[in-house]
Amino acid sequence: MNQGEKIIEKTEEFSANNYHPLPLVIAKAEGSWVYDTEGNRYLDMIASYSALNHGHRHPKIIRALKDQADQLTLTSRALHNDQMGAFMEKLCTLSNFDKALPMNSGTEAVETALKAARRWGYEVKKIPKDKAEIIGAKNNFSGRSIGVLSMSTGKSATEGFGPFAPGFVTVPFGDGKAIEQAINENTAAVILEPIQGEGGVVVPPEGYLQEVREITKKHNVLLIIDEIQTGFGRTGKLYCYQHEDIQPDIVTVGKALGGGVYPVSAILADDDVMQVFQPGNHGSTFGGNPLAARIGRVSLEVLMEEGLIERAQELGPYFMEKLKAMNSPVIKDIRGKGLMVGVEIKEEAGTGRDFSEKLMDLGVLAKDTKAQTLRFAPPLNISKEDLDWGIDRMKMVFRG
Ligand SMILES: Cc1ncc(COP(=O)(O)O)c(C=O)c1O
Structure with missing residues (x-):
């Protein structure tokens, strides 16, 4: 068992079972990135359900x-x-x-x-x-x-x-x-x-x-x-x-x-x-x-x-266009405004949870909201390079 697995075991033993988190233990974070107990880094497009618009640990x-x-x-x-x-x-x-x-x-x-x-x-x-x-x-x-x-x-x-x-x-x-x-x-x-x-x-x-x-x-x-x-x-x-x-x-x-x-x-x-x-x-x-x-x-x-509102105005439509351009056979719908984007997965392709786990394995964090929908809501100050990095990984997962 690695350190993360041990922590999950302890957490599950002593805490109420009212959430179903991704099997990942975050120990450190900066900006749009979080790091697990094993030192792996992930692009945080959950951003604590939009509580992290400023990114992690804004100086x-x-x-x-x-x-x-x-x-x-x-x-x-x-x-x-x-x-x-x-x-x-x-x-x-x-x-x-x-x-x-x-x-x-x-x-x-x-x-x-x-x-x-x-x-x-x-x-x-x-x-x-x-x-x-x-x-x-x-x-x-x-x-x-x-x-x-x-x-x-x-x-x-x-x-x-x-x-x-x-x-x-x-x-x-x-x-x-x-x-x-x-x-x-x-x-x-x-x-x-x-x-x-x-x-x-x-x-x-x-x-x-x-x-x-x-x-x-x-x-x-x-x-x-x-x-x-x-x-x-x-x-x-x-x-x-x-x-x-x-x-x-x-x-x-x-x-x-x-x-x-x-x-x-x-x-x-x-x-x-x-x-x-x-x-x-x-x-x-x-x-x-x-x-x-x-x-x-x-x-x-x-x-x-820091013009974070304008960042969402610029990057949101860019992100949605990139998602649409994937012409993914597994995506039923893409919707949202600014940097609040929902991707609905076709039922025959799997659940939102399945896809959030696939994305996690490639280093991108997004969580299902309803059974079939993944929500992408990164920090508003995410760099375009980091967003592109995430989009490349999404392409791998959404190509079917
Ligand atoms: C629209 C909306 N209202 C209220 C809440 C509740 O906020 P909290 O979890 O801080 O109590 C949420 C939480 O997700 C929300 O999305």
């Missing part, structure tokens, strides 16, 4: 982490800290919202958005007590808490975890009319991912978000966009909804906001919505802590200074 972000660790790490919100204000300012001004509310994980951000929408529904829209409804899309993924799962339609994520919270309705993704039909006087909000990431990189028809924005405005319903996976340049815009030129009422952000080193999430909204939160009705011990705030602010600085 400026690591410096911020270390400097802040030497100064102050945690105050809780019982006190102010000298980092949170500047982080909130940076996030709000960049994103064009009045206010932000910091949390830690993506799931918590989504819970926060759902709570904001319900409270807005009661206080502002005057929905009768406990009658608020929120409309989500089928095949969504926004986390794994009981609240978030209450709008989930995925059997593997929900089975055995009921009963769920009432007040959620789901409609087919990509269908604006279905949303309008589901709206009634008790509807507080519609929540959507602009591209369903975990759902298999599902891109809705062009104009969908615009249509939903018009419908929600017309019926006095909030529009929540979950940018946890698609945000911070991943699709070639700061936020994916900007491809359709809309302004949502609430945006949830996470993953890459932590610069690949720390969990940092938030919701963004204007004053009319954010004022529903008052002392005592929502919070988090760690949300907005000085370490998170420093890392969050610097991660946003790096995103802008």
Whole structure:
């Protein structure tokens, strides 16, 4: 048994079996590359489900982490800290919202958005007590808490975890009319991912978000966009909804906001919505802590200074063209935006998992999202040479 195999054995002995990782133990990483315990290197096109938009161990972000660790790490919100204000300012001004509310994980951000929408529904829209409804899309993924799962339609994520919270309705993704039909006087909000990431990189028809924005405005319903996976340049815009030129009422952000080193999430909204939160009705011990705030602010600085959004804009279409030019007999569909690319494998050729293992053997890491779809989402600062290296290996795997 080599060192990696021993570590896997120990991990499996002592940890819950709630994931099915690739059989690889990573011990070191830099930029777009990770190294296993045996010293083999792999091109990381999983990038921690888009939490590594800045690549592994970005020097400026690591410096911020270390400097802040030497100064102050945690105050809780019982006190102010000298980092949170500047982080909130940076996030709000960049994103064009009045206010932000910091949390830690993506799931918590989504819970926060759902709570904001319900409270807005009661206080502002005057929905009768406990009658608020929120409309989500089928095949969504926004986390794994009981609240978030209450709008989930995925059997593997929900089975055995009921009963769920009432007040959620789901409609087919990509269908604006279905949303309008589901709206009634008790509807507080519609929540959507602009591209369903975990759902298999599902891109809705062009104009969908615009249509939903018009419908929600017309019926006095909030529009929540979950940018946890698609945000911070991943699709070639700061936020994916900007491809359709809309302004949502609430945006949830996470993953890459932590610069690949720390969990940092938030919701963004204007004053009319954010004022529903008052002392005592929502919070988090760690949300907005000085370490998170420093890392969050610097991660946003790096995103802008290094033109990472533009990188995704340039490299995404290049990558998709190269994939299409392979004319692969095993590929059923190629879809995505920017550097968020889904490759659907024909069922007769094998599963997404089979292909992720074949790619791993050649040094490229990509993970299946739904049974047949592989998601490629490398760090946004991947070099063209490294991307080409990965594409050459994909050619070997996808030639059939
Ligand atoms: C769109 C979306 N929302 C929310 C989440 C949940 O984030 P977290 O795993 O940080 O709780 C995810 C995670 O994959 C996601 O893709």
